[in-house]
Amino acid sequence: MTQKSYNILLVDDDEVVLQALEVHLADLPHTVISTHSPAKAIGVLGCGDIAVLICDLNMPGIDGNTVLAEARKRNPDIVSIILTGGADQAVMIDAINRGGIWKFIMKPWKRDDLVTSVIEAVERYARLCEPRAQLKEIAEKLSELSQKEEQLQHTTGRQPKRIKKKKAIRLRVVEKEDRPDLQSDRYELQEVLGEGQAGIVYKAQDTLLNMPVAIKVLSPSLSRKEFWEQSLKDEARIAMQLSHRHIVRLHNLQRSGDRMFLVMEHVEGHSFREVIVEYGAFPIDGLPPIAQVFGDAISYAHRHGVIHGDLKPENILLTGDGVLKIIDFGIASLTNAKHSTGLIAGTPAYMSPEQKRGELLDTRTDIYSLGIIIYELLTSRNPFPEDMSTDEVLNSMPGPLVGLPHPVTVVLEKAIAADRDDRWRSAGEFTDALVAVVSSLSHGGINP
Structure with a gap:
């Protein structure tokens, strides 16, 4: 059985380091792409399916953390290895806090240790892709079904039961007069995504960053209790540090008058x-x-x-x-x-x-x-x-x-x-x- 070949991206501003990495990984049955330019690396991440990223942290211009963040955005399953010769402590802490790093390898490295780590990284990537491939097939079938049902609704004028049930709350447009006043021009509330005893979740547009977000406006009974407010703040500080490919991120907790709201990553x-x-x-x-x-x-x-x-x-x-x-x-x-x-x-x-x-x-x-x-x-x-x-x-x-x-x-x-x-x-x-x-x-x- 022929072994599948994966793409491995090497990023280091030191040409000598890049050449050594290429030589040490030459015998692996994978495609090795190398660049000394973080900007070019980001371009490669946008054009190809990269399984393993080996990246230096301290690089001029665009640092390794920026490349790592872009890699995770382009491919949530990518396995990232940091190559470091003793990076600045603040940079290392930033890298750890951002998450998504599988392993650190110190310079100088041993060839056998490097090769073993890359083999394990490729195996890890293959395992991570298994559920994604299966779930992607399911997601595509659900999307096809939704499109067929919406076409049927457009043709017949009747709303299929599944769509009717799904849209009873979800995607309800928020009329201007019904929008809660967040006392902020930054977030433009658009649609109701869900409602519960803790509050209402809206799809919104972050006008500062020009990106969609989800906003959960907490019910007045929670927002007005001082004990709850302190508990919310304490736990939000912890929850905001979660950075995982399969967990929707909490960006912020804010107060607007007598209401509190949570700003979250929006996922379609x-x-x-x-x-x-x-x-x-x-x-x-x-x-x-x-x-x-x-x-x-x-x-x-x-x-x-x-x-x-x-x-x-x-x-x-x-x-x-x-x-x-x-x-x-x-x-x-x-x-x-x-x-x-x-x-x-x-x-x-x-x-x-x-x-x-x-x-x-x-x-x-x-x-x-x-x-x-x-x-x-x-x-x-x-x-x-x-x-x-x-x-x-x-x-x-x-x-x-x-x-x-x-x-x-x-x-x-x-x-x-x-x-x-x-x-x-x-x-x-x-x-x-x-x-x-x-x-x-x-x-x-x-x-x-």
């Missing part, structure tokens, strides 16, 4: 709710790469001290190019139950028992929610019956998990255990176990 895409509705039960053998994305993103946030608190299919987006994005990470947690004893916030069918009781939350509440989501993705049904009322859901545990191979059921049951001490210790441990049993089933290693 389909929710996992749409995926479940349109595709029904997701094939179990296609789960591992998606589970790995979930585990990676959620574990990353948890390591940074951020709990989601409202994971559900509606908060997971699939972009047109197949990138999975979790929205409201670090935002739902700003307004969840852990800030006030006895207050319940979340979506009942995905809430952990401790969240329903209004108790202090920890990372295991997200593991519970993820277990429910994955079960629903694989079976196209929630373990709580559709005809069950909100009060009934809040006062009961989910029904039996049926319709899946026993080893998979065992892993999911541990994720949604009533006692959080009985659940998986981390999101990564949960998704690793899930990937292991599904892979064993696929290879005939476990009797279902």
Whole structure:
């Protein structure tokens, strides 16, 4: 079997370093592109699919951090290696805070160490691309379906049920007289993307940066409480530091008169709710790469001290190019139950028992929610019956998990255990176990 060839981009203003890198990587079955110009490197990133970026940090004119940021914008899956001979401490800190760096290699390097790192980087890129390719196919099919339905609506004048349901709240144009006064000329509110007990989310235009953003205007009951405001500020500082390819970024928390609002990255895409509705039960053998994305993103946030608190299919987006994005990470947690004893916030069918009781939350509440989501993705049904009322859901545990191979059921049951001490210790441990049993089933290693 012929090994696939990937593109590797080398960027260093020192020609001697570039030549040494080229010689050391010459035997690999990949295309190596090198340049001493950061500006040319950005041009290459815009023209080709680069799998691995090896980049110096300290370069004249455009520094390495700018190249790294452009690389992630062009290809969220790119694996970046920083080559440094002892960069300025401030530059290093900036690079770490921006995220997206897989490994640092110090100059001078050992040839074998460099080659091993590049081989591992290519393998990592290939793994990251697996779910993206699969999800991109799903996203394309959903887009085709939407186009067909909109054509049908245009031809017949009738709105298909799916579009009607989807647009009941989403993409509702905001009339000028209905727009909340943010006391700022910077943001122009355009459409309502969603509504909930914590506030209303709008698509908006950032007129200063000329780019779309999402703005969540918090409800007056949250904005006017001094205790909540301080909690919001404290957690926003943490949430704003999250920088992950599969997490929608929080840009800012601002006050406008007696209202507070959050400015977030805007992402166009389909929710996992749409995926479940349109595709029904997701094939179990296609789960591992998606589970790995979930585990990676959620574990990353948890390591940074951020709990989601409202994971559900509606908060997971699939972009047109197949990138999975979790929205409201670090935002739902700003307004969840852990800030006030006895207050319940979340979506009942995905809430952990401790969240329903209004108790202090920890990372295991997200593991519970993820277990429910994955079960629903694989079976196209929630373990709580559709005809069950909100009060009934809040006062009961989910029904039996049926319709899946026993080893998979065992892993999911541990994720949604009533006692959080009985659940998986981390999101990564949960998704690793899930990937292991599904892979064993696929290879005939476990009797279902």
